[in-house]
Amino acid sequence: MEKERYGIIFSVTFLLALGIIMIFSTGSVDEEGPLASRLFLKHLSWMALSIGGLLAVSRIDYHFYQRHALKLLIAVFILLVIVLIPGVGYAAHGARRWLRAGPVGFQPSEFAKFALIIFFASFLTRRKERIKGFLATFLPAMLILALTAGLILKEPDLGTAGLICIVALVLFFVAGVRFSYLLGFGALSASLTYIILWPRFDYWQGRIQSFLNPWEDPQGGGYQIIQSLIALGRGGLGGVGFGASQQKLFFLPAARTDFLLAILGEEMGFLGTAFIVLLYTIFLYAGMSIARKAQDFFGFLLAFGFTFGIGLQAAINIAVVTASVPTKGLSLPFVSFGGSSLLFSMLSAGILLNISQRKAVVEDIPKWVGVQDVS
Amino acid sequence: MYRIRVRIILALFAISLAVVAAKATYMQIVLGAHYRALAHMRRLRTVPIDTLRGTIYDRNGIPLAHEEPVFQVKVILKEVEKLDEAARKTWCRNLAKISNITPARAEELLQQAKAKIEEEALSSPKEKEAKFIRWFRRKTPQVLIEKVNLKTAALIEINQDSLPGVVTSLKARRIYPQGPAAAHIIGYLQAINPEEFKQYKDSFAGSEHKRFFPQDLIGRQGLERYYEARLRGSRGLKAEIVDAQFHIHEEYAERPPEPGQDLDLTLDIHMQRAAEAELDDLFEEKGLPGSVVLLDPKTGAILAMATSPRYNPNSFFRDWPQLSQDQHHPLLNRATQATYPLGSVFKVVTLIAGMESGILRPETSFSCQGTYHLGDRDFHCIVSQGHGHTDLHMGLVKSCNIYFFNAGKLTGHREILRWARAFGLGSSTGIDLPSESSGLLPDTAWMWKNQGRGWYLGDTFNLSIGQGALLVTPLQAARMMAAIADEGRLRQPHLLASEDSEGSFQDLGISPRTLDFLKKALDDVVNSPSGTGYRHIRSDVVAIAGKTGTAEVAKDIEPHAWFVGYAPADDPEVAIAVIVEHGGLGGAVAGPVAKSILEEIFKPKG
Numbered sequence: 001m002e003k004e005r006y007g008i009i010f011s012v013t014f015l016l017a018l019g020i021i022m023i024f025s026t027g028s029v030d031e032e033g034p035l036a037s038r039l040f041l042k043h044l045s046w047m048a049l050s051i052g053g054l055l056a057v058s059r060i061d062y063h064f065y066q067r068h069a070l071k072l073l074i075a076v077f078i079l080l081v082i083v084l085i086p087g088v089g090y091a092a093h094g095a096r097r098w099l100r101a102g103p104v105g106f107q108p109s110e111f112a113k114f115a116l117i118i119f120f121a122s123f124l125t126r127r128k129e130r131i132k133g134f135l136a137t138f139l140p141a142m143l144i145l146a147l148t149a150g151l152i153l154k155e156p157d158l159g160t161a162g163l164i165c166i167v168a169l170v171l172f173f174v175a176g177v178r179f180s181y182l183l184g185f186g187a188l189s190a191s192l193t194y195i196i197l198w199p200r201f202d203y204w205q206g207r208i209q210s211f212l213n214p215w216e217d218p219q220g221g222g223y224q225i226i227q228s229l230i231a232l233g234r235g236g237l238g239g240v241g242f243g244a245s246q247q248k249l250f251f252l253p254a255a256r257t258d259f260l261l262a263i264l265g266e267e268m269g270f271l272g273t274a275f276i277v278l279l280y281t282i283f284l285y286a287g288m289s290i291a292r293k294a295q296d297f298f299g300f301l302l303a304f305g306f307t308f309g310i311g312l313q314a315a316i317n318i319a320v321v322t323a324s325v326p327t328k329g330l331s332l333p334f335v336s337f338g339g340s341s342l343l344f345s346m347l348s349a350g351i352l353l354n355i356s357q358r359k360a361v362v363e364d365i366p367k368w369v370g371v372q373d374v375s
Numbered sequence: 376m377y378r379i380r381v382r383i384i385l386a387l388f389a390i391s392l393a394v395v396a397a398k399a400t401y402m403q404i405v406l407g408a409h410y411r412a413l414a415h416m417r418r419l420r421t422v423p424i425d426t427l428r429g430t431i432y433d434r435n436g437i438p439l440a441h442e443e444p445v446f447q448v449k450v451i452l453k454e455v456e457k458l459d460e461a462a463r464k465t466w467c468r469n470l471a472k473i474s475n476i477t478p479a480r481a482e483e484l485l486q487q488a489k490a491k492i493e494e495e496a497l498s499s500p501k502e503k504e505a506k507f508i509r510w511f512r513r514k515t516p517q518v519l520i521e522k523v524n525l526k527t528a529a530l531i532e533i534n535q536d537s538l539p540g541v542v543t544s545l546k547a548r549r550i551y552p553q554g555p556a557a558a559h560i561i562g563y564l565q566a567i568n569p570e571e572f573k574q575y576k577d578s579f580a581g582s583e584h585k586r587f588f589p590q591d592l593i594g595r596q597g598l599e600r601y602y603e604a605r606l607r608g609s610r611g612l613k614a615e616i617v618d619a620q621f622h623i624h625e626e627y628a629e630r631p632p633e634p635g636q637d638l639d640l641t642l643d644i645h646m647q648r649a650a651e652a653e654l655d656d657l658f659e660e661k662g663l664p665g666s667v668v669l670l671d672p673k674t675g676a677i678l679a680m681a682t683s684p685r686y687n688p689n690s691f692f693r694d695w696p697q698l699s700q701d702q703h704h705p706l707l708n709r710a711t712q713a714t715y716p717l718g719s720v721f722k723v724v725t726l727i728a729g730m731e732s733g734i735l736r737p738e739t740s741f742s743c744q745g746t747y748h749l750g751d752r753d754f755h756c757i758v759s760q761g762h763g764h765t766d767l768h769m770g771l772v773k774s775c776n777i778y779f780f781n782a783g784k785l786t787g788h789r790e791i792l793r794w795a796r797a798f799g800l801g802s803s804t805g806i807d808l809p810s811e812s813s814g815l816l817p818d819t820a821w822m823w824k825n826q827g828r829g830w831y832l833g834d835t836f837n838l839s840i841g842q843g844a845l846l847v848t849p850l851q852a853a854r855m856m857a858a859i860a861d862e863g864r865l866r867q868p869h870l871l872a873s874e875d876s877e878g879s880f881q882d883l884g885i886s887p888r889t890l891d892f893l894k895k896a897l898d899d900v901v902n903s904p905s906g907t908g909y910r911h912i913r914s915d916v917v918a919i920a921g922k923t924g925t926a927e928v929a930k931d932i933e934p935h936a937w938f939v940g941y942a943p944a945d946d947p948e949v950a951i952a953v954i955v956e957h958g959g960l961g962g963a964v965a966g967p968v969a970k971s972i973l974e975e976i977f978k979p980k981g
Contacts (some may be wrong), residue, residue, distance in 0.1 A: 291381075
């Protein structure tokens with residue numbers, strides 16, 4: 001699977017590079033100057049760590065995770081609980097999402113996203129024979145998912161919780177869980193969300209309302225979306241030029257994280273945005289191809305889950321920045337500033353590379369792939 | 376089956392990705408121009424650049440009012456709020472040490488700056504605006520100390536490390552280097568009031584660049600007020616590209632500021648000071664307010680215009696409570712705003728009216744017994760035993776009332792009023808100063824309107840000697856005498872040098888015969904032993920001519936003392952009017968003042 005491997009390496013490398021460029025550019029408005037900008041240096045450090053992580057993980061046989069899936073899940077729960085404890089968890093912008101050790105911040109929800117995909121891949125592989133069972137497969141999976149999502153919602157981090165749910169459900173779907181169960185669960189959770197959560201989540205409600213009509217309150221709720229649109233609009237076809245973004249001058253909140261693409265669109269124009277979309281498409285294509293050719297069911301689910309998760313997060317981020325869906329608080333994988341997000345995206349990519357290195361042996365061809373697909 | 380499911384997911388995913396990509400394309404390519412325009416509006420901030428007010432110079436280029444740089448100490452409150460209790464105490468101590476105040480005072484000033492922001496925030500009706508004000512003011516420098524000297528400012532700049540958040544800034548301040556000299560002519564500045572602001576907030580003097588801001592100063596009195604439009608500069612404008620936190624990222628001047636025009640005055644500050652010194656002596660010794668006007672008869676230029684008592688425009692607002700209570704009205708510019716009966720000085724007008732109408736001749740004589748009985752009223756002369764047989768010349772030189780009663784009676788009040796009007800008595804001169812009084816020249820219509828009766832002969836008697844309802848300003852008196860000194864040419868009195876024009880006058884058409892006769896008589900008032908001014912006004916330094924006046928106000932109140940004249944008598948260079956309120960006899964009280972001033976002006980140089 002040479003081609004796929006190069007596809008992953010190519011797209012990730014370019015996305016990382018664009019990330020460095022854009023964070024350098026947005027950092028240029030900091031008092032210290034672009035090179036000395038604390039965030040820029042931080043980003044570089046995280047990137048070095050992440051690349052190291054990717055290289056390490058790509059050398060570890062991915063079946064290793066299958067054996068330790070449960071431990072990972074327990075670690076997820078512990079971290080998600082302790083981040084909620086005031087004084088331990090670090091809050092910013094009204095959400096308690098971070099664990100801090102000195103200058104290093106860590107988002108347990110990013111880890112949860114990564115670890116849950118591993119756990120479910122392992123879980124579904126183990127339950128492969130009883131995949132259609134309700135009590136054996138569906139219910140425990142749903143309970144674990146609901147518990148995790150609930151803890152993340154408590155932070156609150158709606159974007160990540162939603163993303164984990166969708167990725168998990170899609171994973172269940174492709175693994176062969178009965179569609180009617182999933183549909184039922186989807187309908188149930190949708191109505192539950194509507195009844196219980198909607199009126200309580202002012203924060204969420206506000207987001208949706210400002211999404212529906214950002215111009216109603218351009219200085220308030222609609223501000224971020226409008227600033228994002230202005231950034232993209234200013235960019236036009238060719239962009240205003242590298243470093244020339246004005247939106248990054250604190251007009252656009254979260255310009256380095258969730259809305260970095262808007263600044264990229266402003267400075268590099270439609271060509272830049274289109275290039276980003278192309279890079280993700282390559283990543284998706286390569287990732288899906290790795291999943292398809294994976295050695296076993298676990299490899300397939302793992303590759304599919306990571307690829308889909310990263311692709312979905314990128315798609316949602318692009319959709320948010322273009323005001324196609326309400327703001328979510330999801331960063332652009334590999335590109336945005338954000339230590340834990342970058343690290344776990346890179347670890348995912350590392351695992352993908354490892355899966356791609358293990359060719360399916362003809363005897364091992366899983367039934368689910370179909371003989372004609374073996375390359 | 377798995378393959379189908381995978382494909383369904385991938386297809387759905389591809390479709391959504393395509394939709395999002397299409398949206399991005401639409402945003403950037405189709406709506407680009409629209410958002411670019413929006414962005415530009417938000418980023419570009421135009422900021423006014425302050426300008427300087429024009430300087431006022433006297434005729435020799437000595438500044439009478441100018442802008443002086445002062446240093447202000449400002450504070451960025453956000454920086455100070457970062458300090459903990461101990462650091463803040465140190466901060467106050469450091470500031471106190473440098474700027475010569477107590478640490479407690481430093482803390483107090485800090486609280487004041489905070490209170491001011493809060494006050495401004497509370498005055499805005501919208502909560503959002505108030506929030507913005509608090510946020511914005513706290514991160515931009517706010518005035519802490521209004522004025523410090525250069526040394527303090529320098530010390531603050533050097534000690535930036537120990538004074539976080541403290542900055543100095545340079546501001547222009549209006550200074551009147553001559554202090555109280557010519558204070559009434561120059562005027563002073565005051566913060567614009569809400570009504571004026573409403574009127575001038577969009578434009579002033581036809582220029583939007585001269586428009587007023589809420590804290591701007593505006594001329595309140597004198598030339599500062601009259602020439603506000605000229606003195607006031609045009610603010611410049613610079614454009615700044617700012618970020619959402621108002622940090623400036625780019626800056627370029629759109630329009631440089633234009634300083635206000637300077638004013639070159641006809642005023643001679645030395646003559647002004649000489650005149651003021653005389654008035655001040657009188658006021659200090661006897662408590663008598665007064666006024667002096669010095670005019671150039673050949674141009675109408677005001678050389679000096681003094682009034683006492685005065686105020687100091689540099690400390691006007693500090694002195695205000697006292698000034699406003701003072702019974703002597705130190706804020707009044709007596710030369711143009713106070714009106715007085717002209718008294719015997721008016722006899723000059725009666726004489727001209729009589730001679731020009733052919734009724735009086737030099738040899739026309741009347742007998743003065745000291746009293747003129749008219750009906751049940753007695754009109755008195757200044758000498759109770761009378762002047763005896765008096766001709767026109769002696770009538771003026773000795774200022775015989777009885778002579779002028781007769782002369783007025785023969786000439787008729789209409790003719791006298793016509794000449795009084797021609798000399799501009801009882802109407803404002805149009806000098807370039809605000810709030811000039813017009814005075815009063817009563818005629819028959821006025822009598823009907825205000826006294827409910829017609830014009831009586833007694834009114835003619837009163838008018839002939841400058842009494843009755845007649846009221847003039849010292850400036851009007853000086854202008855009248857200047858016209859006589861300059862062959863009957865009435866000129867526009869003015870303070871601005873550019874208005875000087877020898878060719879611009881109104882010829883009153885007084886015959887040379889009358890003028891020669893009158894000038895001889897005015898010469899003799901001072902220089903012949905029988906004249907009313909001989910004893911106190913005659914000078915060895917310069918030949919003074921003129922007319923004394925003792926203007927009755929009411930019984931038992933000292934009359935106003937006048938001397939109105941010119942010098943030198945043969946070729947007048949200066950016309951002068953002096954009045955001392957309730958001073959008594961014109962020759963004895965106003966005369967010496969005029970004499971001293973003119974001697975000071977004409978004394979041999981060196």
